[in-house]
Amino acid sequence: MASSEASRSSPRSRRELEVRNPRQDKYSVLLPTYNERENLPLIVWLLVKSFSESGINYEVIIIDDGSPDGTRDVAEQLEKIYGADRILLRPREKKLGLGTAYIHGMKHATGNYIIIMDADLSHHPKFIPEFIRKQKEGNFDIVSGTRYKGSGGVYGWDLKRKIISRGANFITQILLRPGASDLTGSFRLYRKEVLQKLIEKCVSKGYVFQMEMIVRARQLNYTIGEVPISFVDRVYGESKLGGNEIVSFLKGLLTLFATT
């Protein structure tokens, strides 16, 4: 599917798009952080590299929820290094959760497109130019990274986690027929007004929040493009995938099944 999309626009028209649009379009990256002192400088460095190499106008909005490990201090240093017009700090006092972090960050975003990603290095900024190209190709409202299609994949997952992930994805596809292959991933590009509308509508938390965003998007007839991504599990910091997560995922899935 991805390749048929890619072959539709001729090389010339694509080049024209790339020359014309980067100057008008601005991309705001929302980076929610909680205890990402190790990762934050690295992800910001990679973001700056990726954006400046492809000549894209951008800003990075860091939403730190009072991390006890001093993430905020590192963020302030990064603001000094890269400039307050590129790195925007919009911290909050305490841990209030991811969903509200996005809302908070979006209030301060000046771009017309929003990119959401994790700060733990599992989402690599090198894919962002591909997201942007994809979005322009199909004039999509949303472009979602996918681990389950084409060259997409994961690194650092054991067999158990792969089975859970593939199994959960299969059940979700059967029950919700959402029109996108990676529902729990959170590496996505949105038109700003689309994200605003979706966030208003979404009520769930955690993994289910990402899933609900796509399901609501389908309900509202928004178009979704997909780009295969490699997901490298976090190198620094704690990872959590416990029984709790699975139970709340199933609950959320059934809720969406019954209500959408």
Add this chain to the structure above:
Amino acid sequence: NFRAQSSGPHREGELRGPKVVTMTKLAQWLWGLAILGSIWAVLTMGSLGLELPSSYQEVLWPLPAYLLVSAGCYALGIVGYRVATFHDCEDAARELQSQIQEARADLVRKGLRF
């Protein structure tokens, strides 16, 4: 194909009319199962007066069970296949590691205290 079906939120009303009732996914499943179930019931009970040959009856009776089992096998097969063919992005991990080294060095040069 989801790209073909949706055409932007602004055109929603135009295309579908305002009075469209959208079923939840649960309702769609229940409807589907109810329809298939009643077809099966009508055929096996012979309540329409059409008497099927007994060889058909023998196949029809356990059909739901067969379907259930084969759906289960299909699901297990698909998930198993996808687990086995899940890409391990060794290259991406290696590339990231070397970029981390590069980033650290550059950031220290720019004056960052880790």
